[in-house]
Amino acid sequence: MSNLHRETLCVQGGYAAKNGEPRQIPIIQSTTFKYDSSDDMAKLFDLEASGYFYSRLQNPTCDNVAAKICALEGGTAAMLTSSGQAASFFSIFNICGCGDHVVCSSSIYGGTFNLFSVTLKRMGIEFTFVSPDCTEDELNAAFKDNTKAVFGETIANPALCVLDIEKFAKAAHSHGCPLIIDNTFATPINCRPIEWGADIVIHSTTKYMDGHGAAVGGCIVDSGKFDWTKYPEKFSGLCTPDDSYHGVTYTERFGLEGAFITKATAQLMRDFGAIQSPQNAFILNLGLESLHVRMKRHCENAQAVAEFLQNHPKVSWVNYCGLKGDKYYDLAQKYLPNGSCGVISFGVSGGRENAKKFMGELKIAAIETHVADAHSCCLHPASATHRQMSDEELIAAGVSPDLIRFSCGIESAEDLIADIEQALSKI
Numbered sequence: 001m002s003n004l005h006r007e008t009l010c011v012q013g014g015y016a017a018k019n020g021e022p023r024q025i026p027i028i029q030s031t032t033f034k035y036d037s038s039d040d041m042a043k044l045f046d047l048e049a050s051g052y053f054y055s056r057l058q059n060p061t062c063d064n065v066a067a068k069i070c071a072l073e074g075g076t077a078a079m080l081t082s083s084g085q086a087a088s089f090f091s092i093f094n095i096c097g098c099g100d101h102v103v104c105s106s107s108i109y110g111g112t113f114n115l116f117s118v119t120l121k122r123m124g125i126e127f128t129f130v131s132p133d134c135t136e137d138e139l140n141a142a143f144k145d146n147t148k149a150v151f152g153e154t155i156a157n158p159a160l161c162v163l164d165i166e167k168f169a170k171a172a173h174s175h176g177c178p179l180i181i182d183n184t185f186a187t188p189i190n191c192r193p194i195e196w197g198a199d200i201v202i203h204s205t206t207k208y209m210d211g212h213g214a215a216v217g218g219c220i221v222d223s224g225k226f227d228w229t230k231y232p233e234k235f236s237g238l239c240t241p242d243d244s245y246h247g248v249t250y251t252e253r254f255g256l257e258g259a260f261i262t263k264a265t266a267q268l269m270r271d272f273g274a275i276q277s278p279q280n281a282f283i284l285n286l287g288l289e290s291l292h293v294r295m296k297r298h299c300e301n302a303q304a305v306a307e308f309l310q311n312h313p314k315v316s317w318v319n320y321c322g323l324k325g326d327k328y329y330d331l332a333q334k335y336l337p338n339g340s341c342g343v344i345s346f347g348v349s350g351g352r353e354n355a356k357k358f359m360g361e362l363k364i365a366a367i368e369t370h371v372a373d374a375h376s377c378c379l380h381p382a383s384a385t386h387r388q389m390s391d392e393e394l395i396a397a398g399v400s401p402d403l404i405r406f407s408c409g410i411e412s413a414e415d416l417i418a419d420i421e422q423a424l425s426k427i
């Protein structure tokens with residue numbers, strides 16, 4: 001059956017048991033796979049036959065779970081990675097190298113910002129950061145002759161900006177570049193970036209997809225829509241023979257639908273080994289089976305908590321794109337009509353000191369660097385992830401000194417609100 005709903009794909013996508021086979025995705029806990037002849041093996045090494053030979057490159061459990069995420073996002077090929085960071089790195093490094101340039105939204109996850117602005121810079125890849133709210137002219141002005149990709153987050157962590165994906169896709173495509181979207185916070189339940197023009201979608205599966213704070217992981221999905229062969233010199237790695245695989249040309253052998261992921265597996269997984277373990281992929285799959293049920297609850301809880309905060313006299317401001325009047329309300333109505341995510345940010349009166357005091361008084365929401373799982377949690381970036389920065393630097397980064405990031409879990413909204421209320425009464 002085709003055109004299955006996301007709810008069905010969450011449970012059954014990517015894997016179909018044949019007669020007498022396990023109903024649940026089996027954990028293939030094996031580093032290696034056996035062949036009858038050296039010739040059989042040689043075909044795998046030349047990418048002439050598909051099959052498994054070593055779990056540093058590919059493992060059947062991981063591939064089954066990747067296929068489910070691929071179906072959810074509406075892509076043509078996908079791979080799991082050991083973490084979201086590995087997925088971000090591979091998505092860029094699969095098409096960029098020393099001397100290349102990327103246009104990137106300035107509102108992205110802090111870890112991604114470090115990877116791009118420090119580590120990839122050391123590898124000779126330069127990034128220009130643009131405000132997600134920039135005009136089309138400002139966006140177009142950021143491109144250079146050596147620009148090879150555009151990157152942004154559907155809902156930025158922790159700034160909670162909603163990206164105008166169509167605006168970024170249009171600019172990327174008019175400059176012959178693919179748009180890469182980190183869809184971690186929205187998940188394919190609430191937004192499928194490929195439907196709005198994104199070419200590659202990545203995830204930190206550590207967050208809502210696993211959803212239980214149990215396993216770090218990542219995923220890359222290719223839409224199969226970007227035509228690399230229109231720019232064979234720009235994307236020479238995909239369009240000219242790979243010497244390390246007996247001269248295979250990825251776009252010729254695997255088509256637009258398979259070239260990007262096959263190259264990332266064959267070259268980057270082989271060389272960097274950032275594979276997800278089959279055990280973790282199994283845990284991730286259990287999370288995916290209830291993703292559609294959980295996302296609905298995360299969003300309902302966040303909406304209720306945001307509305308409560310908005311009306312509380314000790315709360316100075318609230319950011320949540322589900323609130324009417326929020327800066328991103330209109331974009332959220334367009335891209336996230338069924339809900340955005342469970343994460344809210346807000347400030348309490350009395351600033352930095354009261355933010356810390358308030359968080360210390362919470363009984364249900366725990367203080368964690370993590371976000372986006374079944375358990376409610378919160379973080380004060382100014383004393384944790386961003387503690388190196390002065391108050392002026394914090395404000396420039398869009399993280400005010402009083403900002404509390406609150407991740408609503410799937411507990412009772414009534415209990416979450418009562419907990420917040422009692423903690424606010426202590427400040």
Ligand SMILES: *Cc1c(COP(=O)(O)O)cnc(C)c1O
Pocket residue numbers: 083084085086088109111112153157182184185203204205206207216217218
């Ligand atoms: C957490 C996160 C990442 C990094 O993922 P890890 O699994 O922690 O490596 C990337 N992007 C976003 C939006 C995230 O929230």
